[in-house]
Every structure is written in C-alpha cells, then in structure tokens.
Amino acid sequence: MIKVGIIGGTGYTGVELLRLLASHPKAEVAIITSRSEEGVYVADMYPNLRDYYKDLQFTSPNTEQLASCDVVFFATPHGVAHQMAGELLAAGTKIIDLSADFRIKDVDEWEKWYNQPHGAPDLVNEAVYGLPEVNREQIKSARLIAVPGCYPTATQLGFLPLLEHGIADTSQLIADCKSGVSGAGRSAKIGSLFCESTENMMAYSVAGHRHLPEIKQGLECIAQQPVNLTFVPHLTPMIRGIHASLYVRVKDHFTDLQALYESRFANEPFVDILPQGSHPQTRSVKGCNTCRIAIHRPQNGDLVVILSVIDNLVKGASGQAIQNMNILFGFEENLGLTNLALMP
Numbered sequence: 001m002i003k004v005g006i007i008g009g010t011g012y013t014g015v016e017l018l019r020l021l022a023s024h025p026k027a028e029v030a031i032i033t034s035r036s037e038e039g040v041y042v043a044d045m046y047p048n049l050r051d052y053y054k055d056l057q058f059t060s061p062n063t064e065q066l067a068s069c070d071v072v073f074f075a076t077p078h079g080v081a082h083q084m085a086g087e088l089l090a091a092g093t094k095i096i097d098l099s100a101d102f103r104i105k106d107v108d109e110w111e112k113w114y115n116q117p118h119g120a121p122d123l124v125n126e127a128v129y130g131l132p133e134v135n136r137e138q139i140k141s142a143r144l145i146a147v148p149g150c151y152p153t154a155t156q157l158g159f160l161p162l163l164e165h166g167i168a169d170t171s172q173l174i175a176d177c178k179s180g181v182s183g184a185g186r187s188a189k190i191g192s193l194f195c196e197s198t199e200n201m202m203a204y205s206v207a208g209h210r211h212l213p214e215i216k217q218g219l220e221c222i223a224q225q226p227v228n229l230t231f232v233p234h235l236t237p238m239i240r241g242i243h244a245s246l247y248v249r250v251k252d253h254f255t256d257l258q259a260l261y262e263s264r265f266a267n268e269p270f271v272d273i274l275p276q277g278s279h280p281q282t283r284s285v286k287g288c289n290t291c292r293i294a295i296h297r298p299q300n301g302d303l304v305v306i307l308s309v310i311d312n313l314v315k316g317a318s319g320q321a322i323q324n325m326n327i328l329f330g331f332e333e334n335l336g337l338t339n340l341a342l343m344p
C-alpha cells in the first residue's frame, strides 16, 4: 500500500482524486490539505465519501509532513507546485502535478501565458509530460509528472495517429473545443454561476488561450515538425465533459483512417475508437477515464473531422493523474479507474 498526499483537497480535481482513490486497492490517502477547511473531516464536507474516509481531516499544507508520503498530488492553482516541489523531491517523494506548472518546456513561454515569473525553472527539464499514450516509458522512471490539461488531452489524443503517421497537413490544424463548467474550478467566478452559464454557450479566449502553447508543444513533439494550430474553447452548460471537434487536411487519400486509429490505440486501456460514422457523446465518458474518438471524412474529401470526448475531471485531470501513479509505481494501469460512465 502506498501513502498518498493531496494538496488542494477542496477543489473539483481534489475531490475527484478522493472519489477515484477510494476504490484503489494499493493506495491510501494519508494527508489531504486545505487552508480554508483545516480541521474539517472530509466525510463532513463530502457526504458521497462518508463510508470511505471516516477519520481523514483537512490539514494545512506542510511540506515536512507531506514528505512522509510516497507520492503527492498537486490539485492546486498554478504557482503552488513551483513553491513546494523542490523540497518534496529532495525528500524522495514523487510528485504528480495536475496544474500547468511544469507542462511547458519553454520557461519564457510559460511566463508569458501565465503572466507571472516561473517559480522553479530548474525543475522544468526533468518533468515528464504525463500523457501515457505518448510517454509511458518516461513516466515509469519519473520523479515529477506534469499531468496534461483537459483540452490538451482530448486534442492530442484525437490528432495523434494522423501526426505520427505523417499524413496530416500540419500547416493548419483546427481544434474547436467545448468544456463543461467544472473546468473552471470550484472557486466562484461570475461566468461559472448557474444563471450565467446555463441555457447559454459561448466561445472565449479566441485570441489566445493558455492551453494553446501546451497543445502546440505536444502536437509538435508527436509530429516532429512545426504545427500551426487554431484553438477555440467554448463554455457549455454541462457540469463535466470536453468535446473536441478537430479538423485537418490529409495528404494521403488511400490510408484507411479507421484502421489506423484502431491499430494505434489497440493496446491503450483508456482510448476507445468508435465504429465509423459515430458521434461520441460527453455523457458516454462522464465519471470514467476513457477518451472516445470517432473519425469522419465528409464526402470522402481530404478534410478529416475527428471527434474526441473526455470527462475533464477524469481523463482530463484526476483519472489521468491516477493512471500516471499506477504506471509510476508498477501497478496495473487501470487500478481505481474501472468505473463506467454514468448514463443518462
């Protein structure tokens, strides 16, 4: 049994880590932090967890105590892992960071998009980008894992086989993405209020979203060449879910794209290629760690449309973080992640 610490236990990704880890046979949550709810029992704040975390209380973050854990998850806003990662790593604790602190390799680029100085530039190079479908081998021996963002996960998995196979026209990729409101986190922002977000849909950050450099970096790494990407995120009136509609021209008319995708992901436990012509629904992944993908080639032309859906809090954050933990500790990759999606 490994000992787990979670920093940021009162946010959406923190409570999702608790929900998923409750059924994990080889990991036990020993420490969970919150500055605002210090002393409160987890079971009192989250009744859905009452039977599983009877004695667990929120404590304020303390690096010395957290260093007694085998692994610490950061489910915190950006900038927090920068401050605490060095000390934990020095104590031999592994880190799985759900924030964007270590996702972008170019420190200047990170500072530009996150609008603050980078707090731990010396750790950036050793951080492994935790997309198991691309970096499984590096994850096995990592000390510090940067879990991909929600939009970046759905987008990279969707484009992956075409880029690896070298048949995508990388001069113009388009990612038209929709997110549920929980993607914005739990701390109140006007746009997340029920009256503002329900019965409404809107694009945002069209001029440039902070996930743009992360997605671009990931796609370029897969394609091994520069990629031109237009990324348009939208807020949609659902609690969870990311729906990515991806557009790309292909240079080769003869490749069987369905077969290409099915064979690329045949051994991936959390990527499901739907039958030709399918339209994946976000509710088909609600609460589970699966990314479901469908490939379309309208009118048999050279413009391919890939549809990719995930749950932003599971494959887009906490589930993927646990998948990384399983790989890191040599566990079966699906431990704690076998629950099915909720329907309807």
Ligand SMILES: NC(=O)C1=CN([C@@H]2O[C@H](COP(=O)(O)OP(=O)(O)OC[C@H]3O[C@@H](n4cnc5c(N)ncnc54)[C@H](OP(=O)(O)O)[C@@H]3O)[C@@H](O)[C@H]2O)C=CC1
Binding pocket: 007, 008, 009, 010, 011, 012, 013, 014, 033, 034, 035, 036, 037, 061, 074, 075, 076, 077, 078, 080, 098, 099, 100, 148, 149, 150, 182, 183, 184, 185, 186, 187, 312, 313, 316, 317
């Ligand atoms: N929501 C989503 O769908 C996704 C989120 N992410 C990323 O995961 C991270 C967490 O997101 P989310 O759960 O939505 O965020 P929330 O805003 O819902 O929660 C943030 C948590 O961090 C704690 N916290 C805030 N500031 C600090 C600090 N300075 N030191 C220690 N703890 C702190 C808060 O508790 P308290 O203030 O009580 O200490 C709270 O528990 C973010 O970086 C986010 O960008 C990534 C992918 C998807």
Ligand SMILES: CC(=O)N[C@@H](CCC(=O)OP(=O)(O)O)C(=O)O
Binding pocket: 098, 099, 100, 149, 150, 179, 180, 181, 182, 183, 184, 185, 211, 233, 235
């Ligand atoms: C709907 C919504 O607001 N989504 C968030 C992205 C999700 C997220 O938390 O991304 P990071 O992990 O990279 O911070 C946004 O657009 O900022």
